[in-house]
Amino acid sequence: MRCEGLHKILIVVSVVTSVLLCNAAAVQGQVKVQLASVSPQPSEPDEIRELGGLIRDLQIQVQELNSELATVRAGQEQTGKETQELRRELELATAKFEATSAGRNAESSTPSFQQPSVAAVVAQPEPSPVERVEKVEDDLQLIDAKVADQYQTKVESGSKYRLRVSGIVLLNLFDSRGTVDSLDIPQIAEPPNFLGSPGAFGGSIRQSQIRLQTFGPDVRGARTSADVQFDFAGGFPNIPNGVATGFMRLRTGTIRLDWAKTSIVAGQDRLFFAPLSPTSLATVAMPALSYAGNLWGWTPQVRIEHRMTLSENSSVSFEAGILDSLTGDLPDSNGYRSVSWGEQSGQPAYATRTSFTQRIFGQNLTVGVGGYYGRQNWGLGHTFDGWAGATDVTLPFGKRFDLTGAFYRGRGAGGFGGAIGQTVLFNGSFVSRATRFRGLDSEGGWAQLKFRPRPNLEFNGVFGLDNPFAGEMRAYNSNAIYPDSYTKNLSYFMNVIYQVRSDFLISTEYRRLRTSILDKGSNSADQATLSLGYIF
Numbered sequence: 001m002r003c004e005g006l007h008k009i010l011i012v013v014s015v016v017t018s019v020l021l022c023n024a025a026a027v028q029g030q031v032k033v034q035l036a037s038v039s040p041q042p043s044e045p046d047e048i049r050e051l052g053g054l055i056r057d058l059q060i061q062v063q064e065l066n067s068e069l070a071t072v073r074a075g076q077e078q079t080g081k082e083t084q085e086l087r088r089e090l091e092l093a094t095a096k097f098e099a100t101s102a103g104r105n106a107e108s109s110t111p112s113f114q115q116p117s118v119a120a121v122v123a124q125p126e127p128s129p130v131e132r133v134e135k136v137e138d139d140l141q142l143i144d145a146k147v148a149d150q151y152q153t154k155v156e157s158g159s160k161y162r163l164r165v166s167g168i169v170l171l172n173l174f175d176s177r178g179t180v181d182s183l184d185i186p187q188i189a190e191p192p193n194f195l196g197s198p199g200a201f202g203g204s205i206r207q208s209q210i211r212l213q214t215f216g217p218d219v220r221g222a223r224t225s226a227d228v229q230f231d232f233a234g235g236f237p238n239i240p241n242g243v244a245t246g247f248m249r250l251r252t253g254t255i256r257l258d259w260a261k262t263s264i265v266a267g268q269d270r271l272f273f274a275p276l277s278p279t280s281l282a283t284v285a286m287p288a289l290s291y292a293g294n295l296w297g298w299t300p301q302v303r304i305e306h307r308m309t310l311s312e313n314s315s316v317s318f319e320a321g322i323l324d325s326l327t328g329d330l331p332d333s334n335g336y337r338s339v340s341w342g343e344q345s346g347q348p349a350y351a352t353r354t355s356f357t358q359r360i361f362g363q364n365l366t367v368g369v370g371g372y373y374g375r376q377n378w379g380l381g382h383t384f385d386g387w388a389g390a391t392d393v394t395l396p397f398g399k400r401f402d403l404t405g406a407f408y409r410g411r412g413a414g415g416f417g418g419a420i421g422q423t424v425l426f427n428g429s430f431v432s433r434a435t436r437f438r439g440l441d442s443e444g445g446w447a448q449l450k451f452r453p454r455p456n457l458e459f460n461g462v463f464g465l466d467n468p469f470a471g472e473m474r475a476y477n478s479n480a481i482y483p484d485s486y487t488k489n490l491s492y493f494m495n496v497i498y499q500v501r502s503d504f505l506i507s508t509e510y511r512r513l514r515t516s517i518l519d520k521g522s523n524s525a526d527q528a529t530l531s532l533g534y535i536f
Helices: 002-038 046-102 129-152 470-475
Strands: 162-177 199-204 209-215 223-231 249-258 262-269 299-311 314-323 349-360 363-377 383-397 401-411 424-426 437-439 441-454 457-468 486-501 504-517 521-535
Touching: 314 363, 349 383, 383 437, 424 470, 457 470
Parallel strands: none
Antiparallel strands: 162 199, 162 209, 162 521, 209 223, 223 249, 249 262, 262 299, 299 314, 314 349, 349 363, 363 383, 383 401, 401 441, 424 437, 441 457, 457 486, 486 504, 504 521
């Protein structure tokens, strides 16, 4: 019985094991079938498929380009035909025009003839975006080439910074009546010379000027620049006809540092406390009305300028600086630099100016007030203070008229044209300690009325007067150091300046001089001048 039970158990185990093995085989077969269905078929790889897509896209684009090219070719052929037809029409019209003109006499008027425009002759198809970009690039290259060519035509400085050369070639033809201190630049009427002629005619180009300007890098936010000016009024060589070959002369030379509201100027420059001068082409080597109320001078100096904006149309400026204390002394003939009476004081001269500007009628109304002080030492303890107070005004009356003027009152101001160039008076020997020295008091000024009917045409009427104090001159006249003691110098002139074009000027001017000498009456002279100027 026990054996039969074991036999039954073995049979059951065998049956169960067989069933399990069969199920496992079936499951393994299903898994293989599923893996086979998921795994890729032996088709083309991914890279080949992508390459094929690109090729198809390129074929489509090539087809589109071929189609556009065919359209462009057709348009060009049509344009060529139209151009040939227009040329034939143009040749026919030209032939008719020439035949008609040949058949007319010289008095007949020529018929108007309009040549077809370029757009009508050559009608280009609308450019594609690529063509437009290429055209812009070509235009930029052309502009760059023109800029480079223009730059090569400019003067280049040794420092490689921009250098500008400008100036004016000025011819003055003059006819004088009376005796003057300088024939081509008259400032004073002199007593008649019994050996001389009551009249004279001449010409000169020695008032021509040359100017050099250079523009350097920024320094601490300031624009830097330099400027130097020359003319040919520095004297004459001792040769035959030397009056026609004047020496070159330094006028001004400055170095500037310009910020937005402040500037520093160092060099030799005009008198900034009296900056205005009348308008004239007859006297530019010396400002017009020098020694007739117009203070002037080219003086070594250092100054500071500051500008303040009050509103959109108004501003205020302040200037202050130190100057070489020049007194009008003549230099040594040997060319050495001798000390002047102002420099001998051991200190510079001082000056300041304040001005107000208001925009009216499209022009600037400006009022300025300036002052000057300079100590002078004439040796042996003879010292005194030279000074001047000045005011200037520019007043526009509409767009065509304006009034300009300047006035001064001073003492010992001969170094910059005051008192007709006379600075000092003394009542005894120049080398005696007992002699009293004093600066000559004087006052004067000038006014100019300008009428500008057109931008390139102007008329100027100018009047000036300088008046040293005659009472002081009588008290100190026993040892005057001047050839004559001038007590009054009156001058007026009228001119017309016509700017034919931007670089060519023509001017005519009539000038009258009347100079008084202490207790000797007065002398007068007249001069008419024709000026031709070419600006470069």
